[in-house]
Amino acid sequence: MTMRMAFSPCPNDTFVFDAMVHGRIPGTPPVEVDFADVDVTNGAAERGEYDLVKVSYAALPWLLDQYTLLPCGGALGRGCGPLVLTRGSDSVAGKVVAVPGDRTTAYLLFRLWSADEPPAEVVVRPFHEIMPAVAAGEIDAGLVIHEARFTYQRYGLHSAKDLGDWWESTTGLPIPLGAILARKDLASRVGITPAEAARLVRASVEAAWADPSLSREYVLAHAQEMEDDVVDQHIGLYVNEFTRDLGDDGYAAVDALLGRAAEAGLVPRVTIPRLASV
Template identity: 65%
Template sequence: MTPTDRPLQIAYSPCPNDTFVFDALAHGRVPDAPPLDVSFADIDITNGMAERGELDVLKVSYAVLPYVLDTYTLLPCGGALGRGCGPLVLTRDADTTDLTGRTVAVPSEKSTAYLLFRLWAADTVPGKVGDIVVMPFHEIMPAVRDGKVDAGLVIHEARFTYQNYGLHKLADMGEHWETTTGLPIPLGAIIARRALGQTTLTHLAASIRASVRAAWGDPEASRPYVMEHAQEMDPAVADQHIGLYVNEFTADLGTDGYAAVRGLLTRAAAEGLVPALGPTALEFP
């Protein structure tokens, strides 16, 4: 049991990568793992929960880390980093090449996608981007299609489905990040309450790694859990989603993973988008 003698309260998204990663752990198939009390919430909700200090373990955007690291520590596994998997900026008009003065819909202003977008815009948009409109990510492509906004910043499976809305890719935020830094794209992080203590935190990280390896070892075992929460997603799209967002960085951030996280947050702080990190803020107990 945990030091509080109760299951750890954890919230992650219903997206296929999270359910794939946590399937074995959530269903008691990782020997000696701490028990979990699982709830599901989209990342904009879990970001807010982290800022309020709710729950023991949360999947959040890397962009929220500077606001919560006094209470939570970044776990070295379980999250989403990768290559070729960044957010896209979409437009209705294929001839649109400049977002100066344009209205852009984004899923959150405290998201990695938004930080990557602002860093891209700082490098490539000659004037200032126009109004930013925050809306749920599943509403963004219809809003662009219907002309309610000039462009949209999209994430997740929208990479594979935007053509169905007649939309066009203006730019790939991840491609810009990778080209300018050579680093993978930091997207979603797993954080845990520091007050759990070093022993529990180390045990939890080891259990998450074991859950990832179990999913890789028997992908079909996780399919019912993945599809139950995939919001009617096509199974082939769910597989693409998992293939992009579950990789070696999910098992262990490693040197490149930590460099990517610190690089993103350092650049964002230099642009005034987030508070600066302390030198030991990302260290795992």
């Protein structure tokens, strides 16, 4: 049976999953991939559309009834947080702000950070549209993710706040961005358990590190016209030790993010179960 997967076309995801998708990890079922921004995959996961899917950690409270969090393959780290961009102001109070999705980790961090001085209006836009809209004066500020942290200066924009730095200085923990989930009924759907899926994902991560040249064509084919140096920076930042294994610090970061958000009334309270050792 074919395993339906969904993740973004960003270099970190294509780098991580290249070996799985192209049959270089023994035991992987045949794979069908859909590429989509995370706000799209968050909604698709809530409808149970995929067997293996990349979502925002902020969306987990609505997904854990159907899915199991895998301890590998995702995006979590330090110095990699979302940025609040403006044309010069350091404040978003009373402003119109574009965000890349209403259940993204970026937006959840933004809501925690801006609670005392909230914007007047929040609009959702695909992340690649946000910087041009801010630069053109269509909106006052934008919340950006991914490679935008390497390119926003080209639009003449100002980083009003690095929410990753804010989170790390507040908690001392890494920032949890994107999670990999497997359906709890994966065995009946494609013949492997979530724990077995985690072993395959981890093997794919390790294969990507062992010979990065093998994934290069796949990464560049989906990199949305990024320059090679931006692609390399992107992979170097978002594919790290937490991609191989969340570990105690990774799980603590997830618990802290969702715990703080629950206390603020922003998400339902949830306990994150750890998958048995893989």
